[in-house]
Amino acid sequence: MFKENEESKKILTSFKFEPGKVEKGYTDRRLYINLSENKIKEKPIDPRVKEAFTGGRGYGIWYLWQAVSNRTKWNDPENEIIFCTGPICGITQYSGTGKTHIVSLSPETATVNDNNVGGYFAPFLKFSGWDLLEIQGKAKQDVIIFIDGNQGKVIIEEATGLNSDTYLLIEKLIERYADNEKDRRNISIVSSGKGAENTNLGILNVSWYDSRRKHIRVKQAGRGGTGSVFRNKKILAIVIKYSGVNANSNNVANPELIRKAGQRITREILKLDHIQNGMREIGTVNLLDHMQNYNCLPVHNFKFGSHPDAFKIDSKVWHQRMTQNQAGDSCWIGCNLRCSHGVDNFELETGPLKGERVLVDGPEYETTAGFGGNCGCFDPDFVLEANFYCDNYGLDTIGVSTTMAFLMECYENNIINKEITEGLELNFGNTKAALELIHQMAEGKGFGKIAGLGVRQIKKILVEKYGADEQFLQDIGMECKGMEFSEYVTKESLAQQGGYGIANKGPQHDESWLIFMDQVNNQIPTFEDKAEALHYFPLFRTWFSIVGLCKLPWNDIEPEDNKQKYHGIEAAKVPEHVENYCWLFEGVTGKRLTPEELILQSERVHNLQRLFNLRMGFGTREYDKIPYRAMGPVTVEEYELHKEFYDQQLQEIADFDIKTKTVEEKIKTLRKYREEQYQKLCDAVYNRRGWDTNGVPTLETIKRLKIDFPEVLEVVKKYQL
Amino acid sequence: MIKVNGRDREWEENLTVDLLLKKCKYSFPLIIVKVNGKYIPKEKYKDTLIKDNDDVQVIHSIAGG
Incomplete structure (x- = not known):
């Protein structure tokens, strides 16, 4: 399909290991790779760390803390990218168990960042025998890391001459590493692209093989620039190969509990999804209509909450464009929510692949709202083209679209002009200029060089170099902690303003999403109500990332009578699904878990992440401030x-x-x-x-959570009031 | 005056649940309506009259991002 480049490869080092032994969801070991020294090692998981932080992102944050100092920058060799699994990861009887959680220091926020992404990588990693993959150092030339989970082998090979852009690269790599067509489903690849090399907005694409379409598919670990760290380390790709996934690959403690939870969620999905959110038909983009109708769709850099042209990119359009009834739209085995839709046979009109017909993975709500609404480009073909190229180049569609919307408002206010943009007419709605800017960002050329820095750094440049009004840019530049806002208008939801502003990694909705509960349903009217919601829901959502789950089957499908049986915040918790998660945890690990203990597990990790921010010089009240446009x-x-x-x-x-x-x-x-x-x-x-008035967890809180490790206490003590 | 999700709203004669949802632009398909705490099934939206001083709850079952 795509033209090939001249390539050369050289094995730098290899490592043999005992293939996977998973016991009750854990392997209790981590695979450590140092690219500067070409060293590969097996390391244990400290039992105290297991007890305190449960797994997944909890492990990732802890081991990143151990690897870096408070002076480490995102592009220093000592920064790590850590791929995390989690005890429930890979269970095939319950929907949404294939997520990979990734932790690293971010080029955007300069502190710890976390991502979650579908695809087969994390389950394959665990079944190969590893709870974590920890990569430190920096290679001299582009390398591919190959992990063969059945043979017990890791190889680092130098691979020059390959195009790093995802779709071009992964087609070649699957051919190289799969023995035959059937073997393709045993491979998952992590890749990025040149956009990640040339901007701070780099993503990781994680793949699975869609046997029905006979096509390799990808999902994105999008926020905070993890892909930029990946390419800065000169990692071209990580390829993992594992065959033999079965119903008990996790060697679980009590299969009956897992079966019970699995059957309950599957029944609900098959019976109710088509009348609830239609995830199986169009995925998360179903939200677009509702955000438009309730004035929460970002339009023209979050100025407005709806637009008369939004119907051009609404659910009906995507229902027609997305190929329906595709079993391969599950991004991990056994997921019945099956939300990873795609548009087949889309002809590209710009860029290096102009004229090619491609499969576009998506679009998701965020991409559609960001490019369609926020940039004022209500054109589905534009959304698809922007979606494809961002994925291919390894660019974050949220970061890029929010940055672009900001630049468009600057352009319309004459803060920047054609001279500064080198000829791009960045008016809202100019799809041609928007696509050209994406290509320039990927190449690191023209005005794309500035755009690729993200909103925070652009503001600084516009003030210092072009004399822009600092206060105005602060008000309309939609970033907090250095990360661009995701795609919801929060002006009339104080709780969601807090959900964005106080979130550990920056304004991304995966920590909490309270807009309707607050703004429309008015279920949390007082400060105390909002604070309770901003205690429970971020912690509940954190739990998915420590055990290896996807959030969507929690509340994108609900029992038919949920809102009649339960009321207010209780109903929003979806109690029967919380019960499912307790069964799953006990079923896998053998440890009984109450809903309260579940929250406690999360609270430890959530506080550790806040303390990590503190350690890196952030994490206090002043860093939770949000731009006034959000208020x-x-x-x-x-x-x-x-x-x-x-x-x-x-x-x-x-x-x-x-x-x-x-x-x-x-x-x-x-x-x-x-x-x-x-x-x-x-x-x-x-x-x-349990934080003080400066937003710092108190000593009492740290002790209550039993995370009072000496290195943690040392950080907290410096900030005690 | 009536209450809709705890907020004041002008009452008018012949106001049904169906009409109120339209006026509020509550188009989301998954909602639970209660009038003075009593659950109103969807098939009764057109026939259920809202009286002055009624307390109406319209709870949207939306999961979000």
């Missing part, structure tokens, strides 16, 4: 669009007659009020989480 109207245009609503709120809070005030004065008063509300929310959340 309310920055411009007159935004205020005027919802004038009646804002006037009414002002009337309730102001001690003056608002009729005598200009719009600018009203914006100023509303802003003061909303910023105060946000700070009060922070107070309530910190208090509920």
Whole structure:
């Protein structure tokens, strides 16, 4: 399909190991690779670490903490990329158990970052015999790491002359490493692309083989620039090969509990998905219609929450474009939610692959909302082309689209112009310019060099080099902690403002998503209610990443009578699914787990991550601040669009007659009020989480959680008030 | 005046659940409606009248991101 390059390869080192032995979901060992020294080692998992942090991302954060110092930068050799599994990872009787969780220091936030991604990598890694893959150091030339889980062999080979872009690379690698067509399903590849080399917005693509389509598919570990770390280490790809997955590859303690949970969720999915979210038909993009209807769809750099042209990229469109009834849309064996849809036979109109017909993996909601709504490009073909090229180049569709939307607003406000953009007319809705910018970002050329730095660094350049208004850029530049916002408008949901701002890694919705519970259902009206929600839900979601699960089967499908049996926040927890997770954990590990203990497991990891931020010089109250665009109207245009609503709120809070005030004065008063509300929310959340008023976990909290390791205490003590 | 999800809203004559959902632009298909705490099944939205001072809950069962 694609043109081949001249390539050469040389084996740098190899390592033999005892093939996998999984006992009750764990292997209790990690595979350590140092690319600077060409060393490969087996290392144990410390039982105290297992007890404290359970697995998955918990292990990843702990071992990254051990590997780096508070001075380590993302591109230092000592930074690691850690691929994590988790005890429930790989269970084939329950939906959504194939996730790989990845931990590294981020080029965007300069502190610990975590990703989760589908595909077959983590289950294959565990069944090969490893709870973690820990990669440190930096190779001199591009390398491929090959792990053969059946033969018990790891090889690092130098591989120059290969194009790093995902779709071009993985087609070649699967041919090289698979013995035959049937063997292709035994291979999973981690790759990235030139966009990750030339920007801070690099992703990792993790593959599985879609036997029905006879096509290699990918899912993305998208946020925080992990792909940029990967390419900075000169890793071209990690290829893992494992055959022999079976119903008891995890050697579980109590299969009956797993079967019971699996049958319950499967029945619900098959009976209810088509009348609930339609994940099996269009996946997460089903959200687009609802975000548009409830004024939460980001439009024109989060200025607005809906747009008359949104119907052009709504669910009906994607239902027609996505190929239906594809068993291969499950990104791990046994997942009945099957949400990894694709658009087949899409003809590319730009870029190096112009004219090729390709399979586009997606689009997901975030990609569609980001490129379609936020950049004002309501054109499904554009969304697909942007989706494909971002994946191929190893670029984060959320980071790129939020950055692009910011640049478009700057362009329309004459903060940047054609001279600065080197000819690109970056108006909202200009699909041609948007695609050209994606290609330039990937190549690290033209204005793409600046765009690829992400919103935080661009703001600095525009202020220092071009004299832009710093406050205005701070207000409209949608980043927090250095990471770009994902694609939801939060102006009318204080809880979600906190969900984004207080999140450990930055404003990504996977830590909490409370918009409807707060803004529409009004189920958490007080600060205490919101703080309780911002305690429970981020911790509950954290749990998926420590045991190796996908979030979607938790609440993207619900028991038919969930909202009748349970009320308020309790219903949002989906208690019967929480029960499933307790059964799964006990079924795999043999350890009984109550819902409260589940939260405690998460709380340890969540606090460790907050402390990691602290150790790296962040993690206090000032770093939880969000741009005002996330809280309310920055411009007159935004205020005027919802004038009646804002006037009414002002009337309730102001001690003056608002009729005598200009719009600018009203914006100023509303802003003061909303910023105060946000700070009060922070107070309530910190208090509920056992943190001090500066957002630092207290010594008492650390001791209660039993994570008072000497190195942890050393960090906390410096910040005690 | 009625309450919808705890917020005040003008009441009008002949206001049914169905009409209220339209006026609020509550288009999400998975909702649970309760009037004064009593669950209203979907097939009764058109026939159920909302009286002045009623307390209406419209809970959206949406999972989000």
